[in-house]
Amino acid sequence: xxxxxxxxxxxxxxxxxxxxxxxxxxxxxxxxxxxxxxxxxxxxxxxxxxxxxxxxxxxxxxxxxxxxxxxxxxxxxxxxxxxxxxxxxxxxxxxxxxxxxxxxxxxxxxxxxxxxxxxxxxxxxxxxxxxxxxxxxxxxxxxxxxxxxxxxxxxxxxxxxxxxxxxxxxxxxxxx
Amino acid sequence: xxxxxxxxxxxxxxxxxxxxxxxxxxxxxxxxxxxxxxxxxxxxxxxxxxxxxxxxxxxxxxxxxxxxxxxxxxxxxxxxxxxxxxxxxxxxxxxxxxxxxxxxxxxxxxxxxxxxxxxxxxxxxxxxxxxxxxxxxxxxxxxxxxxxxxxxxxxxxxxxxxxxxxxxxxxxxxxxxxxxxxxxxxxxxxxxxxxxxxxxxxxxxxxxxxxxxxxxxxxxxxxxxxxxxxxxxxxxxxxxxxxxxxxxxxxxxxxxxxxxxxxxxxxxxxxxxxxxxxxxxxxxxxxxxxxxxxxxxxxxxxxxxxx
Numbered sequence: 001x002x003x004x005x006x007x008x009x010x011x012x013x014x015x016x017x018x019x020x021x022x023x024x025x026x027x028x029x030x031x032x033x034x035x036x037x038x039x040x041x042x043x044x045x046x047x048x049x050x051x052x053x054x055x056x057x058x059x060x061x062x063x064x065x066x067x068x069x070x071x072x073x074x075x076x077x078x079x080x081x082x083x084x085x086x087x088x089x090x091x092x093x094x095x096x097x098x099x100x101x102x103x104x105x106x107x108x109x110x111x112x113x114x115x116x117x118x119x120x121x122x123x124x125x126x127x128x129x130x131x132x133x134x135x136x137x138x139x140x141x142x143x144x145x146x147x148x149x150x151x152x153x154x155x156x157x158x159x160x161x162x163x164x165x166x167x168x169x170x171x172x173x174x175x176x
Numbered sequence: 177x178x179x180x181x182x183x184x185x186x187x188x189x190x191x192x193x194x195x196x197x198x199x200x201x202x203x204x205x206x207x208x209x210x211x212x213x214x215x216x217x218x219x220x221x222x223x224x225x226x227x228x229x230x231x232x233x234x235x236x237x238x239x240x241x242x243x244x245x246x247x248x249x250x251x252x253x254x255x256x257x258x259x260x261x262x263x264x265x266x267x268x269x270x271x272x273x274x275x276x277x278x279x280x281x282x283x284x285x286x287x288x289x290x291x292x293x294x295x296x297x298x299x300x301x302x303x304x305x306x307x308x309x310x311x312x313x314x315x316x317x318x319x320x321x322x323x324x325x326x327x328x329x330x331x332x333x334x335x336x337x338x339x340x341x342x343x344x345x346x347x348x349x350x351x352x353x354x355x356x357x358x359x360x361x362x363x364x365x366x367x368x369x370x371x372x373x374x375x376x377x378x379x380x381x382x383x384x385x386x387x388x389x390x391x392x393x394x395x396x397x398x399x400x401x402x403x404x405x406x407x408x409x410x411x412x413x414x415x416x417x418x419x420x421x422x423x424x425x426x427x428x429x430x431x432x433x434x435x436x437x438x439x440x441x442x443x444x445x446x447x448x449x450x451x452x453x454x455x456x457x458x459x460x461x462x463x464x465x466x467x468x469x470x471x472x473x474x475x476x477x478x479x480x481x482x483x
Contacts, residue, residue, distance in 0.1 A: 080477030083201035
């Protein structure tokens with residue numbers, strides 16, 4: 001069985017709040033760059049940048065990061081994991097990089113993302129924004145900005161749907 | 177995809193697209209300040225080269241290193257092979273040392289295939305006799321797709337000593353799989369009679385073919401292999417099949433010139449022609465690293481079944 005835990009307006013409000021929190025925490029948008037983790041995080045990062053532009057009138061740079069080559073489970077599935085685009089057309093050094101992902105689960109993706117990011121430069125600090133925190137961490141990682149905490153079973157599936165890819169905005173939990 | 181890369185004939189169009197798309201991602205890695213990713217950390221790749229080939233070996237070495245694999249270069253001079261060790265014993269030794277992949281170049285056609293029966297690791301054919309050279313074909317396909325935007329319907333001439341060329345065989349198979357129209361061009365003595373069965377055309381008159389091409393692919397005249405008895409003389413060959421400035425003028429404006437290297441300037445290609453913007457040899461070399469990274473990643477990054 002599956003349940004919709006966020007609809008389009010829930011997601012919109014959550015992203016607006018996160019945009020405000022990012023600005024508040026960092027004293028404005030000047031040092032901030034957003035890096036979305038492929039494949040849903042990049043869309044969320046673009047939307048956060050849009051909100052920040054509406055609030056502050058400033059364009060913050062947005063990049064997309066594919067962490068596949070930094071995963072700790074390469075060689076453990078039948079096929080090599082598919083690669084996606086990495087496009088970070090700015091220097092991350094001395095900036096505050098806000099990593100953006102759809103769902104925070106074990107924390108392994110974020111660990112890989114931090115390694116990938118530090119190979120690209122030396123950010124002044126890295127922060128983490130996620131739309132959904134579903135718990136079950138396996139690494140000492142905690143988000144700075146959370147859209148919604150969604151308690152789930154270990155084996156449940158949490159899917160974030162975004163208009164541009166999936167045709168609608170929603171967060172759906174499928175219990176195993 | 178198979179566990180090994182032995183022949184372009186083993187790859188479907190879908191496999192080729194997957195390899196080229198993966199290579200595209202690795203091109204981006206090659207533009208970074210730190211051109212290295214941890215994907216194959218802890219894996220061991222052995223370069224086992226029974227023929228000298230500095231460029232192919234270096235390309236594979238760089239590809240493996242950029243994926244963080246450990247690389248061992250096993251060349252045959254000054255090694256146990258020079259002391260008379262058989263391919264099988266060498267293979268078993270490498271196996272015992274835990275080689276996850278073996279990149280082999282060998283003068284005998286079929287040697288990579290034999291190797292797969294002795295080792296558990298992945299085998300990549302880096303050129304075997306007059307049989308195949310699949311990684312060269314794949315980097316050529318990548319370069320073609322990058323420059324011309326497609327492979328389907330491309331009109332490609334492969335010019336020169338097709339008979340002894342593993343590059344020509346692998347590239348023909350790959351191009352035909354991807355829906356390109358291939359014409360083999362050269363003197364009758366250097367075109368293998370069975371080539372028509374590959375799904376290609378054959379022509380002996382380069383000047384007649386040039387105006388209808390998207391790609392003119394020149395093969396190296398292998399002067400060192402004493403194959404000169406197949407043509408009256410090198411000069412005669414160059415006069416009829418060398419790509420001169422006059423011949424380049426017969427190509428359509430958009431057509432590109434390719435060569436697997438190393439070039440014999442003044443024989444199969446004039447020096448001026450080699451340096452034209454439409455000659456994409458440098459791109460071929462750069463793309464070769466990305467394509468070999470993609471192959472190592474796709475083969476070694478897959479887990480599962482014991483071979």
